[in-house]
Amino acid sequence: MRIGELAAQAKMTTDTIRFYEKVGLVASGRLSNGYRDFPPETVAWLHYIRTAQALGFSLAEIGRHGEELRDAPDEAEALSALFAEKIQVIEARMAELAALRAELEARVGTGCPLRPAKPTSSS
Template identity: 75%
Template sequence: MRIGELAARTGTTKDTIRFYEKIGLVSGQRLANGYRDFPPETVMWLHYVRTAQTLGFSLAEIARTGDALRQAPDTAEALSALFEEKVRVVDARMIELTALRAELTERIGTGCPLRPSQHPH
């Protein structure tokens, strides 16, 4: 299918699809007339990409695991390890954000909140 149809069927833009193609998330063949032609399974794949982004996966992470996901996109086993790793990343980020929040709260009303903190952490 051509890029316009793919964009319409996936709720993306042609520019997004071109970008995804540039970074290797999707691939299409060039027809003799220069148009891109994408296989029908690209629709489902782009839905996976969008869902993965919603779940906090970066495009780099999706690209890195893309081949494995394309082979078995619906199996719990294939995805569980990825989700477990993402939970660990989220947990670590939550700890960082909690510390950042405490630091910001401590600086409220100090008169010069950009000076180094007086309390070692």
């Protein structure tokens, strides 16, 4: 299928599809007139990419794990392991953000927020 038809079915722009092709997430053949020709299963793969992005996976992560997971059944252990790993990354980031928030809160009302926070007295 040509890129315009693929874009319409996948509900995304042709520029997005070209970008995904450039970074190796999708592949096309070429017709005799030079137009891109994508296999029909590319529509489902593009939906997979969008879903994975919505779940917080980067395009690099999708590319790295895509080949092994593309044909995996939904209940595959590989998917569960990948999701568990992503949860750990999110939890670590949440801890970092909580520490950052505490640091910022300690600096509120201290004048210049770029100066070291004053130690709090424990009376």
